[in-house]
Amino acid sequence: MTDQTTGMGQTLLEERAGDAALESPNYDNEFDAIVVGAGLAGSAAALTLAKRGLEPLLVERGTYPGAKNVFGGVLYTPTIRELTDLDSAPLERYIAEKRFSMLSHDDETAISIKPGEWNREPHNDSFTVLRGDFDEWFAEQAVEAGATLVTETTVTGLIRENGGIVGIETDRPDGEIRAPYVVLAEGGNSLVSEGANLKATESRENIAVGVKEVLEFPENDEAIQDRFRLVGDAGVSYHYFGEGAVGEAYGGGFIYTNSDTVSVGVAYSLEDAATKHQTPEETLNLFKSHPAVAPLLRGARTVEYTAKTIPEGGAETMPDLVHDGAVLVGDTAGLVLNNGVHLEGTNMAVESGYHAADAIATAAERGLTSADALSSYADALENSFVVQNLERYGWLTDRVEEDRDLLFEQLPSAVADAGTEYFRMDRAPKEAHARAAKQRIFETLGGWTGAMKLAMRYRKLVR
Amino acid sequence: MTTVTWTIVVGVKQVPDADEVGIDPDTGRLDRASAPAVMNPPDRGALEAALSIKDVVDARVVAMTMGPPMATPVLEEAIAMGCDDAVLITDRAFAGSDTWPTSLTLARAAEQLGADIVLAGEETTDSSTGQVPPGIAAHNGWAQLTYVEAVEPRPEENRLVATRDVEGGHERVAADLPVVVAVAYGEFDPRPAPLHRKLYAENDFEPIEWTAEDLDIKDEVGLDVSPTSVGGMETVQPVERKGEVVETADDLAEQITEVYS
Ligand SMILES: Cc1cc2nc3c(=O)[nH]c(=O)nc-3n(C[C@H](O)[C@H](O)[C@H](O)COP(=O)(O)OP(=O)(O)OC[C@H]3O[C@@H](n4cnc5c(N)ncnc54)[C@H](O)[C@@H]3O)c2cc1C
Ligand SMILES: Cc1cc2nc3c(=O)[nH]c(=O)nc-3n(C[C@H](O)[C@H](O)[C@H](O)COP(=O)(O)OP(=O)(O)OC[C@H]3O[C@@H](n4cnc5c(N)ncnc54)[C@H](O)[C@@H]3O)c2cc1C
Numbered sequence: 007m008t009d010q011t012t013g014m015g016q017t018l019l020e021e022r023a024g025d026a027a028l029e030s031p032n033y034d035n036e037f038d039a040i041v042v043g044a045g046l047a048g049s050a051a052a053l054t055l056a057k058r059g060l061e062p063l064l065v066e067r068g069t070y071p072g073a074k075n076v077f078g079g080v081l082y083t084p085t086i087r088e089l090t091d092l093d094s095a096p097l098e099r100y101i102a103e104k105r106f107s108m109l110s111h112d113d114e115t116a117i118s119i120k121p122g123e124w125n126r127e128p129h130n131d132s133f134t135v136l137r138g139d140f141d142e143w144f145a146e147q148a149v150e151a152g153a154t155l156v157t158e159t160t161v162t163g164l165i166r167e168n169g170g171i172v173g174i175e176t177d178r179p180d181g182e183i184r185a186p187y188v189v190l191a192e193g194g195n196s197l198v199s200e201g202a203n204l205k206a207t208e209s210r211e212n213i214a215v216g217v218k219e220v221l222e223f224p225e226n227d228e229a230i231q232d233r234f235r236l237v238g239d240a241g242v243s244y245h246y247f248g249e250g251a252v253g254e255a256y257g258g259g260f261i262y263t264n265s266d267t268v269s270v271g272v273a274y275s276l277e278d279a280a281t282k283h284q285t286p287e288e289t290l291n292l293f294k295s296h297p298a299v300a301p302l303l304r305g306a307r308t309v310e311y312t313a314k315t316i317p318e319g320g321a322e323t324m325p326d327l328v329h330d331g332a333v334l335v336g337d338t339a340g341l342v343l344n345n346g347v348h349l350e351g352t353n354m355a356v357e358s359g360y361h362a363a364d365a366i367a368t369a370a371e372r373g374l375t376s377a378d379a380l381s382s383y384a385d386a387l388e389n390s391f392v393v394q395n396l397e398r399y400g401w402l403t404d405r406v407e408e409d410r411d412l413l414f415e416q417l418p419s420a421v422a423d424a425g426t427e428y429f430r431m432d433r434a435p436k437e438a439h440a441r442a443a444k445q446r447i448f449e450t451l452g453g454w455t456g457a458m459k460l461a462m463r464y465r466k467l468v469r
Numbered sequence: 470m471t472t473v474t475w476t477i478v479v480g481v482k483q484v485p486d487a488d489e490v491g492i493d494p495d496t497g498r499l500d501r502a503s504a505p506a507v508m509n510p511p512d513r514g515a516l517e518a519a520l521s522i523k524d525v526v527d528a529r530v531v532a533m534t535m536g537p538p539m540a541t542p543v544l545e546e547a548i549a550m551g552c553d554d555a556v557l558i559t560d561r562a563f564a565g566s567d568t569w570p571t572s573l574t575l576a577r578a579a580e581q582l583g584a585d586i587v588l589a590g591e592e593t594t595d596s597s598t599g600q601v602p603p604g605i606a607a608h609n610g611w612a613q614l615t616y617v618e619a620v621e622p623r624p625e626e627n628r629l630v631a632t633r634d635v636e637g638g639h640e641r642v643a644a645d646l647p648v649v650v651a652v653a654y655g656e657f658d659p660r661p662a663p664l665h666r667k668l669y670a671e672n673d674f675e676p677i678e679w680t681a682e683d684l685d686i687k688d689e690v691g692l693d694v695s696p697t698s699v700g701g702m703e704t705v706q707p708v709e710r711k712g713e714v715v716e717t718a719d720d721l722a723e724q725i726t727e728v729y730s
Binding site for chain 2: 159
């Protein structure tokens with residue numbers, strides 16, 4: 007700008023001072039929607055809204071999206087892939103092997119699954135990511151599509167008018183801002199939604215506590231590929247159950263490989279953390295020092311430690327998803343599948359953010375904000391894999407809870423002992439070994455009848 | 470046209486985030502390139518001091534930075550906090566400027582803006598010379614107050630009273646305007662940006678842009694006129710210290726007497 011000649015500075019300031027926006031900016035109802043939280047669900051919603059031509063405001067409390075996000079590591083990408091181009095995404099490794107392992111206090115019995123197909127695009131849509139990197143990138147995609155991101159701003163409440171939600175309150179001065187729709191994507195610890203009575207406070211049985219460490223291997227660049235037998239960008243997700251994984255609690259442990267680090271963690275019921283006096287640190291340390299786990303992590307150094315809650319109430323405890331002027335998505339809506347076999351929340355967060363935004367865009371075309379006008383979100387989710395999966399596995403949590411002693415303590419030992427018997431090397435004939443092995447399992451299960459009953463109780467798993 | 474009592478100009482500089490600056494293990498040099506850029510932390514104190522004056526005196530607060538267009542976010546941050554306007558002083562001609570042309574440039578800009586008070590941080594976290602604020606004062610022949618811990622505006626006298634940190638205590642000094650003030654780090658707790666201002670600053674605000682020519686200093690800036698020359702750089706290796714464990718207090722006393730005698 008060379009049209010300001012010397013001596014014009016003051017005049018220029020006077021001229022610009024007339025600008026009302028500069029003097030007291032006001033963005034009430036300037037945005038079409040406000041999204042609370044730039045996690046996966048929030049950014050998916052903001053991106054979808056922007057792609058539909060709306061201007062959303064994405065509000066994040068961290069210094070950048072992802073700064074505060076704890077997450078064990080495997081991101082499931084079937085929906086994200088539809089929303090944006092994953093080529094530039096900061097993915098760590100694709101999952102080439104899943105391993106399920108039962109741990110007693112010093113035994114391990116495992117099965118490993120390594121389909122060749124997982125080595126080929128799209129790699130079964132399963133990748134390890136570091137959420138600090140990924141969430142920042144994902145929010146950027148929303149901003150590039152037209153969303154506005156504001157960080158270091160914590161939402162403290164919602165503004166209601168005539169019963170409907172018309173905006174948010176934040177921790178900043180002049181901190182209220184209004185918009186026709188509010189998307190609550192604040193994660194599992196959903197203080198804003200609970201404070202506004204959009205959902206009930208979760209009871210302890212319906213929450214799991216997750217702790218995770220990211221470990222690096224100083225001065226050992228080959229540790230990860232050697233110990234986990236990896237080539238190129240291949241990675242693993244190892245899942246552990248039983249006493250050796252989380253002590254007496256109900257839950258499991260995991261190890262995921264990133265590019266140069268591994269994520270190691272445990273997730274178990276908050277109820278157990280409280281009543282069994284198992285602190286997250288102790289539980290994680292016990293898991294890390296299990297004889298089947300420790301060698302994988304030898305010489306590793308902790309670079310990050312994080313703890314967080316995981317909602318796991320399933321379909322029954324799902325809150326109302328739509329309200330006048332507001333919708334709940336992702337962990338805030340309790341959309342996590344956490345049952346031992348699956349720990350999935352990322353795909354559900356993105357799917358729900360997408361459907362919620364789609365419903366808002368449709369309602370906005372008609373100028374409507376009522377819960378009724380937004381109900382297509384609830385319907386779409388009901389018909390998607392999200393609610394169907396939650397319903398399918400709802401029973402499992404209860405069932406497992408009833409059988410926890412058998413499943414997490416007696417069975418892991420029995421299976422390990424049976425293995426020991428079956429492969430015993432001595433001078434007795436193999437038939438005797440097989441009999442002893444069978445015997446050990448049958449004792450634990452309560453004979454043929456017990457085994458049959460157990461099989462019936464869990465038959466839905468493979469149906 | 471309305472006129473305000475005072476125009477307060479605040480110098481803010483973009484620096485690499487000190488928390489993220491690593492040391493290259495191979496060369497021993499600071500690796501600044503990979504660290505994200507942030508506002509020089511002491512400059513937030515300078516902004517707070519300026520805004521606290523505006524809280525009690527009819528004033529206009531204008532932020533200025535000399536740097537590449539990439540430095541615009543520090544001006545946005547200043548606007549978000551409450552500044553009324555901001556100037557980006559940018560020109561390829563500035564490349565290689567040391568503290569002399571930098572303070573000349575800022576001095577000319579302050580003059581141009583009609584500054585009654587120029588506020589600055591005590592020093593930057595990247596070059597940390599602390600020479601720029603006194604340099605601005607010297608170029609313009611204005612008063613200067615350094616290591617300032619508190620400010621007390623006296624508009625009726627057209628003076629600014631400041632509490633300065635001096636060795637062994639404090640000093641209260643009154644200066645006639647215009648004055649350049651460098652605030653002591655950590656003495657002014659910066660206020661949080663109001664939500665709507667933050668949104669405006671980050672999304673819609675555009676700073677005034679001035680070049681060397683606008684300030685009529687085209688031939689007085691840049692590498693050629695910078696008197697500083699760097700003789701060389703050296704990485705200091707930490708010295709290995711001798712350590713010894715003694716068993717009893719008497720042994721310790723003995724060792725100490727040995728050293729002292
Ligand atoms: C230990 C652990 C391991 C897991 N492992 C897996 C796994 O392997 N695979 C998988 O698919 N899922 C896993 N999950 C679940 C998965 O992390 C979640 O389901 C998913 O992150 C939910 O996304 P979200 O966007 O709903 O919430 P989040 O990712 O929690 O994002 C919420 C965002 O909102 C912000 N925020 C919160 N409150 C406010 C506020 N008041 N104002 C402004 N911003 C706010 C937060 O800073 C955050 O950025 C795991 C969870 C845990 C805890
Ligand atoms: C030996 C040496 C060689 C250098 N060589 C070069 C070079 O070749 N090329 C080059 O580009 N730089 C160079 N620099 C950096 C440049 O001289 C300084 O960054 C600049 O002059 C400001 O000095 P400072 O950071 O020490 O500021 P200080 O005097 O420590 O800053 C005090 C306060 O002055 C204000 N201030 C300082 N700089 C600015 C600014 N730019 N805009 C607005 N306000 C400001 C701020 O309020 C700040 O808190 C060199 C520095 C040194 C020490």
